[in-house]
Amino acid sequence: MHLFSNILGVFVFDEELNLIDKLLFNDIENYKNKNQFIEEIKSRHQNLKAPIDSALKNMLQYFKNAEFFSDFYYKNLQLTRIDTKNSVNDDTLLIQAVKSVEELDKAANILVKRLREWYELYNPEASRAVENHEKFVEKILEKEKSELLEELKVSPGDSIGCEMEQGDLEPIRSMAHHLYDLYQLRKAQSDYISMLMDGLCPNIKAVCDSSVGAKLIEHAGSLKRLSQMPASTIQILGAEKALFRHMKTGSKSPKHGVIISHPLIAKAPGKIHGKIARALADKISIAAKVDYFQGRFIGDKLRNYLENKFSSIK
């Protein structure tokens, strides 16, 4: 006799493939506990075995009739819904937040360039004196043109900016206000990322700071996939373009991907970048595995090891 189970229930067929017993599931909960049902039906029959392929094919036909089909369809749909719901976990949220920060940067850059060009008609000296975009926005919101020129020791007569009426300044100031708000939003999103990482991957966070760590998870697709990657892949994650160019044209292979922004690499002289990248990727790979399997916190030790090894090299 054959034992067969699907989303609808547990079924017993005899050798001629006639249905001789069944236990139907009432809901998805029953399906999740299907082992209990299987045990129960096993206790009623002897010599139950799994069907061989040819028998299986005929059994599946059995469920195509109208009696089962609509139930089959809806229960499967319900199961998919539940799976979809449950597929959202902290790394999905983390990845959305990381992408949002990247896109806020992109949007803010587009807008701040426009703001500068516009504002420079009015006060080019002040704009050119502040290179950092965020500081520039704060400065022009805080101070009037005359104050800014005074700071730069430019007499108002020497400025090559034009006079502007209040009505023409208003749209410029309004744009600056919105940009200021976007920069604040970016900060809030970064804090959120950092908070998510405390729960999801404290070890990765300790080894590589939250922005580099979050980008690694984003590039890998999930914490699980990052934890399964060899260190050599983690090392060049984010440098896919250079890697494919290397494979295609034989140009130099990339030494590092997103981990280039890690302070240990960024501060070090170029000639040891590759060496640090290799050691760093190695520790990140360990940290990712510990985080994925929720082991104890060893991030501080991994980080200290790297700091001690490389921070003295000048």
Next chain:
Amino acid sequence: MHLFSNILGVFVFDEELNLIDKLLFNDIENYKNKNQFIEEIKSRHQNLKAPIDSALKNMLQYFKNAEFFSDFYYKNLQLTRIDTKNSVNDDTLLIQAVKSVEELDKAANILVKRLREWYELYNPEASRAVENHEKFVEKILEKEKSELLEELKVSPGDSIGCEMEQGDLEPIRSMAHHLYDLYQLRKAQSDYISMLMDGLCPNIKAVCDSSVGAKLIEHAGSLKRLSQMPASTIQILGAEKALFRHMKTGSKSPKHGVIISHPLIAKAPGKIHGKIARALADKISIAAKVDYFQGRFIGDKLRNYLENKFSSIK
């Protein structure tokens, strides 16, 4: 005797190129009224004439000595400053505002796509029910997930969105808030453009509405340049890419550039687009000339002519 004037003053040289009289300018204001000075010096001497080329060359040498040079340099610098200041006029501001609206669209589009992807983890049904980005943002700020699902007659159990804690919803809502603000800013900038056009080019505004008109001025570079363009150029302004492709490869020549968004063309059937574009560009060319030379308002008549001619064609 030779009469010579530059930014420093008015000078009289005899036939041997010795300086025999001069009137120096005290400031830029004097220079702007140099004709008064020339008249004054003419009344003191007879037979003054402009120097011939060879004499001019020697006279210029005269101003290279240290006595004049620093004065010469600073007065020219001052003049350039004043010219730069005065080069900012209403069409410069208009063009900045037009570009800012275009870039706000670009930035908002980047961010709203992220917002949708992020929000769809939580409530995909509501996101997919509202196609318009701006309405989508308003909707999710106004209403809770349960209310939105009720509107769509989806029972909460059937939603494939996941549950989210308040802390994970916060960054999403915050992004929606900022997007809402960006859309408001875009509206304010459009109003500003419309207001600038009332003063700068009421005829163009009447013929083609403020967004199309403003884009034409942006593409032309200034109202002056738009007023000097032939109608055929105005017709394809903004379709430069298609035009160059036409010239290079012999593909079809473009029938319209930014004026494609004009309601008369946008609403008409495709086969008469070219015809309307030609007539429209013709009237815009007239309107631009009237606006540049600040003639009287005829925009309503031009618009009416076009409306009567084309609005009945289906």
